[in-house]
Amino acid sequence: MEWIFIRWVPTSELEEGDRLGRPLYTTDGRLILSSGQVLTWRMISGLIRMNVEGAYIDNRRPNEVSTSPVNQLDVLRAAAFEAVRGFFNSVAESERLEPRPIMRLANDIVRHVLTEADGGFQMKEHRTEAAYLYAHSVNVCLLAVMTGMKLGYSDLQLKTLAIGALLHDIGRVSKHAVNPEYDHPRVGFDLMRRYPELPLLSAHVVLQHHEKVNGTGYPLGVQGEQFRQAAQIVAVANDYDHFVNEIGENRLPHEGIEYIMSKVDTHYHISVVRAFVQSVTPYPVGTMVRLSNGMVGTVVEMHKGQPSRPVIQTHDHGLRIDLMHFPTEFIEEVILEPGAAAV
Structure with missing residues (x-):
């Protein structure tokens, strides 16, 4: 029997034919190579030129490794990261959104979750301050769509949820957010309402994602049934991803689940938390x-x-x-x- 063995190898020691056991990214989040990729000398030379320190190499035989779904998710997350960065930069520079790319990305994410997400995905990430918002927005969208699917949402409902999740923090980069932490839900809502192509419910998700069922949230202090379920889903995903991936903290995925469960009936309805917990895979195969x-x-x-x-x-x-x-x-x-x- 050949044991699974994934080891860290410095770039200078990589050899042609080595198979990546983990995807490689640039420090600002762009995908370089997907897991499962077999390295060539040209690829290795490129990694050296890019100052990549090394890679995790998987020595299993090809017929022992199934990487297709992981590769698809790697590519999707990298593309989503780039797209979200573009959305945020457009608002920061010109206070404009382009609805069609947003809706297209939401469709791609929903399609992936519906067909490929059974094994979950690794939510724990290295993050830099400069790229935090973009990676966070992508993770929140994936988590929200998985939760909505567990709650029986239709394709259209999932796409509406995905749009709200992708843009839940868009108000943070607007010049109209005097106090970004407090102002961003309302500023993001007002921005989205300028575009009738974007669903009204998606805008309400952005507006309400810091509310709580007990009425102590912001900006409106809604409570109970006024706190829309779709907004609660994004709020839970938002809380979880911040908890697990806060820069400078070493918190584990299962601790994030315990953290969310502690907020039942004060922050979120139990049905939303239950669906979220059932959707999350803290340690997917390959972690x-x-x-x-x-x-x-x-x-x-x-x-x-x-x-x-x-x-x-x-x-x-x-x-x-x-x-x-x-x-x-x-x-x-x-x-x-x-x-x-x-x-």
Whole structure:
């Protein structure tokens, strides 16, 4: 039996024929190469010129590796990142939105979630301050659409939800946001209402994504049924992604789930939180982690109903550790590519 073994290799030691075990990105979030890509000398030379420090290499045989859905998601997230950056830059520079590209991106994301998202996706990312908003907006959209799907939303409802999720923070970059933290929901709503092609509900999602069911949110202080379900979905996704990916914090995906669950009935309705929790895969297959015993390994199997206790295959000794059977062991860190930030 050949053990799963993904190892970090400096760029200077890469060899033609090596297979990427993780996607490679530039520091500002652009996809360089997808996971599963077999390297050529020309690719390696390009990585050296771009000052990429190294890559995770997967030595499994091609017939042991299924990378197509992951590759599709890698490419989609990178394209979405670039598109969202364009939306935000347009507002920052000229207070303008282009509805057609926004709606097209929302359609692409919904299509992917409906057909390819069964295994979840890795939500923990390296982020820089400059690119944080763009990566955050893409993650929130993916999480929101997955939650809406769990709640039985139609294709049209999912696309409307996706538009609101992609643009929920667009008001932050507007010159009309005197206090961006507090003003951005209303400024984003007013901006979207200038474009009749964008759904009214999407604009209300932007307006309400900082509200709470107990009436203590902002900017309007709505409560109960006034807090639209679609806006609650985006609010939950927004809270979760900020918690897990806040710069300078080492918080784990399953801790983010616990954080969201603690807000039931004060911030969000239980039906929305339940659907969100059922949609999130904190440690999808392929996630590299460090365990509390110091061992590093890769998630190779998940337990339905216990997503925070997956099966890990260690890299050094090829041990298969089922965390359901080792209650004193737990995931201590999600290991991301050093020197190759996701965003």
